[in-house]
Amino acid sequence: MDLLIIDDDTVDRMSALRTLKASGLQLETVDQTASAEEGVALATARHYDAILLDYQLPPANGIEVLQALRRIPRFSTAVLMLSHSHDEALALQCVEAGAQDFLMKSEVTAIRLKRAILMATERYQLEQKVRESHEQMRRLAEEDSLTGLSNRYYFDRALNEAIFWADAHHKSLALLLLDLDKFKDINDTLGHVAGDQFLQMVAQRLKSSMRKDDELCRLGGDEFAVLVPDLSSVDEVEALVARIFAAMTAPAVIEQQELAITLSLGVAMYPDCADDTVELMKCADVAMYRAKAMGRNQAQFYSRHFHDQVESRIRIEQDLKKALDQDQLVLFYQPQVDARSMALVGVEALIRWDHPDIGLIPPDEFIPVAEESDLIHELGQWVLDRACQQFSEWRQTSPKPFTFSIAANLSARQLKDTGLVDHLTQCLNRYQIPANQLELELTESSLESSLAALDMLKSLSSLGVNLALDDFGTGYSSLAHLKEYPFNILKIDKAFVQHIESEDQASLLKAICSFAHSLGYETVAEGIETAVHRDICADLGVKRLQGYFFSRPLPASELEARWIQSSPSILPPMKRH
Template sequence: MSLPLQLLLIDDDEVDRQAVSRALRQSPVVCQITQAATATEGLRLAAEQHFDAILLDYRLPDHDGLDVLHILRGGSFEGVAVVMLSRQEDEILAERCLEAGAQDFLLKDEVNGRRLSRAVRQARQRYLIEDALKNSREKLRQLSERDPLTGLSNRRGFEIALEAAVARAPRGDDRLAILLLDLDDFKSINDTLGHDAGDVLLQEIARRLGNTVRDGDHLCRLGGDEFVVLMTNFEHDEQAVLLADRIVLMLQEPIQLGVTEQVITTSIGIATLGTCANNAVDLLKFADVAMYQAKQDGRNQSRFYSSALQEVVQSRAIMKHDLKRALERNEFRVFYQAQISAADGSLGGMEALLRWQHPTLGLLAPAAFLSVAEETGAIVDIGNWVLLEACQQLKEWQQRLPAKCPKLALAVNLSAIQIKQNSLPDTVRNALAKYALEANSLELEITESVLISDTSATVSMLSVIVAQGVTLSLDDFGTGYSSLDHLKLFPISVLKIDRGFVSAVGSQGKSEQLLIAIIAFAKALQLKVVAEGVETKEQAEFCAHHGCDLLQGYYFSRPVPADEFEIAFLAP
């Protein structure tokens, strides 16, 4: 046997209450009716016990029926259907009641047992359907704002929380900061261990972050390997920096992935409301600017947004834009710097060096744009252009001035990005063939960073090039992380000692002794030794005395255009 429906009738007219009660008792629906003569009494009863439905008169002495309806739908009275009763036949009023949350609207003059019981049952069913839809919408909302992998808020959830926090901030003294995190080199985890391992790592990162941020901070995963902390209720900007430092330190603890331990680091950008930006869009943008700078400065650290930083980023963006068309506009130049024989002071070689004749910034050295070129991938086309341009110039000199450069070697720099191109051996071969150059007249320079990047593939690539007869040199030796094993593996014939060691000449200290040791070490490996950054006579004599083969630096010549180089070193 089903339980009787619990009904609450709120109506100030006793005659109407009795009529409705009588009609319900005559209906086939078993119900138990509780009566209230005022809105206040009705709301008290609704708060004290559960009712399946409420029959609510529109006209009450202490409250308007719509006001009571709004209170009932305000969240404190869950699970109850509401049927409005009125003596007024007013379609606009009925529509307003239904929009406010009533399940039905009945005229008192038309109330009878069957119709009233049907209305109560239908109102109850309608309410249950509406409640189920409401719950479904809430679940869908949560799904749309929640990251399924980590359980954190996703980008949509973050944007909603950020907009709300920014809107609240002007009304009080609350401070607001964003800490934008990007995991360093996360792609290598996916590439080497697989995406399942990457997912496990992200879940562990999310767990650690949750244990590190403060109560009240809003932690989100924006997507991929990006997380963000929405930080509120703090007094000083330094507190945001301290939180970032704690996060950096926490992530340095190894993470167990299967049988391997992995250490993942993060770069963090910080921006605060008011100090850095006054709206949500700029706040996130500036945090991204600061995070990018943290990456550029070496990763595994945080950076706080500033106007000076913004200028750097804007300048970089302009550089990136201008680089796209620099080649087609013929804005690049190749300068040449002499390499002088330590034995007799003659011209022993030369290095081709890239310059950019920027339309507004003037002549730029690679330090001003090389990182942008590498980031965008433009360095591949630029590097290929330098190789062809330098080979063409060498061939021209060989044809016009055969007595001056029959055995003159030309050194051209290769970037780490170029060396990752499978087409590089063909590019070198085609350049030599195009200008009918002997392979031994070309020397390709690589830096130490190349030696530790994908060693087996790099050795294979460079060995193919050296097999053509091209010489391979190691540039800026002593500034990177190469080991003796790397020098043994790679087909290197020339060692170029970094200017930092050469500048130590005259110090009579350990740095000077280290330079002597490096020269001796290279000679023991039967490598040709080039001293870079030679700026004084003392440095030149010291390097020559201790065994350097070639000397290069401002003491002899700055890098100059081809015509000036020709006049200074090749003219009869």
């Protein structure tokens, strides 16, 4: 056993040595010193099993020396406090400060000292085990078991402490939020084991990008956070961001497959962007959302303007839920006319939102929000039901043969709705609508993001409804795969029509029409705004025309009055070539 005696009284030290020798303890080394400073130095330099510490060590006292000892890194020594005092309150203070025992020098005998040392070392070992157990529990509470990084619990505490320190020292810090792009696809295609391996690889690469004081945490799922304290310049953040993206350049190889690693990263600065932890997290999250909205695989710094846009989007989503329940949505209808006779041959149902505070909101402002949430399914079913209901009413009240069709739009996410076919079947049966008078329109971008929806399109087509490819010519379609889909109709995007002022400018439109007709598709031209547009499209064999030249989208009652109950008289005669 190795012991250290710290006592400024030479007589007391000698007495302690004699008592130790008489105790029968197996002593390897007994060092002694009269100086508190030297005692701390000795305890720092080597390990002792126990220290006999005098309470009176001018100019310090034993508690102050004990505190200095306990500040030694990895200090693991039992401490017995010795004193001439009989003060029980003092003894309690020493034990509370960390001493394992308190002995009065006048009562020290060989047997008592031996028992005290053995009990103190045993007590200390128990205390160490408790501390180690607490440390293990702390690690479990603060460490992410999958990646070994700090977890959300640790991060929240670290962020609060970092902001407190930054305020006290008038410093800045940066918060980076990172989200892996399309991580769900890895889980869905390769399984969760592969997904976990992917996260572990990403965590190691992120870790290699950090500086010594940067705090890297996994918040959960595929989301990570980096806390950059004591920031001197935004250049430090930009350098860190560059290192992070550089570390992700090489693909991850899992199950013999190369997987690209891309992430969206948002940066917010304190105190420039926020006054507290909650607002700082919100700002970093807004910046990360912006990175995703801008195309992913990039970093964006927080901006107030984009924050306002995000808050507006959140409000739209919240209000849209109410709109579905409170009947604030309405369908407008835009007529389609026969390119030769100018007779009404179809209408397209277009959703509008009659917001109680804002007024009419066009679909391009709220449909993208609905598509990012599950609201698009409920919204899509409402459109189909309401359009079919209105169409049924027109069929019953029309004074003339009812031959035109009605079209409604579908989104990419609706193609993944397993209940879509059943809902459409119910609508057709409930409102007694011939299936061939209903058209469903999808954009080319819907095909790009829904290649797996081919079976759904075939199921819809098997009901007898017509399928139209909207905005044709602007995106994904090609000769190689277009015929794989059961489309009957191609709607030529208005971009190919609106710039035309003479037939000489219609070469691209001619090519699109020739392509569509060679494959047997019926064609509809959108964006007809002039008589020139009308005449050129008619001469190219386009069957149906739609645009403001004929009519803007109208409420159901107005369309009925102008187009169904009577023939429109606003159309100028068609020019013949």
